[in-house]
Amino acid sequence: MTLSDHDYRTLAEFRYALRRFLSLSETAARSAGLTPRQHQALLAIKGADGAAPIGLGDLAERLALHHNSMVELADRLADSGLVSRIPDSTDRRRVRLALTPAGEEKLAALSAIHLEELRRMRPVLQRLIDRLT
Template sequence: MATSKASMSDAEYQQLADFRYALRLFLDFSARAARAAGLTPQQHQALLAIKGLSVGGQATIAMLAERLVCRHHSAVELVDRLVDSNLARRRVDPADRRRVDLVLTAKAQRILDRLSAAHLNELQALRPSLERVLRRDSPRD
């Protein structure tokens, strides 16, 4: 829902700007950490999405595309590159042979474990500033 400029307070603009800044800091950290681990930021996001989807069920290319907010064919290309790099593999679902699940390799899991630990540490470091931004009272509350 769009809000007109006239109904936004200066405090709300500042809150949004501060929140975006905190997000940008985290995303910049994430991109640098992924590159240092030998991945592109998109590959890191894909590995994390596959892992997260696999925890409660199964990861498919369609689900991955949704999580990465990209088109199906783009997710297919990304998965192809992950498979070529020995970071993921496709597994045909024995119950439904039309369905293909995505599985991380041991190599990908080791990389993801290191990256995820670093990301959790970074989130803890950013937590106070994020909490301050999110706690600000809004005139709309």
């Protein structure tokens, strides 16, 4: 595949837009007293598909973490009162995580900031995506 200067400019601008969004996200998380990874975990827990709370293994996959790192992150979130651990009903060795009311509140405040930024960025992102066609 041969890439044009236009392709490189589009990729560079898209990467820049993503980096700006991630920078805002990291700053917002820290301002809320969370690490960016803790914020990502809360969002993944809340956004998990399925009727049952998300398991540690699935959450580790969503965050691209090794299981032992996920356990440490879950410990910190539970110790700070943002998540609760729920034993799996079919396998007692497994643990599932759910947001506590405090976790829900913190995530809602952060998510509002993120959605507003995405709405603000929408024209730029749409323009970049349109340039791919």
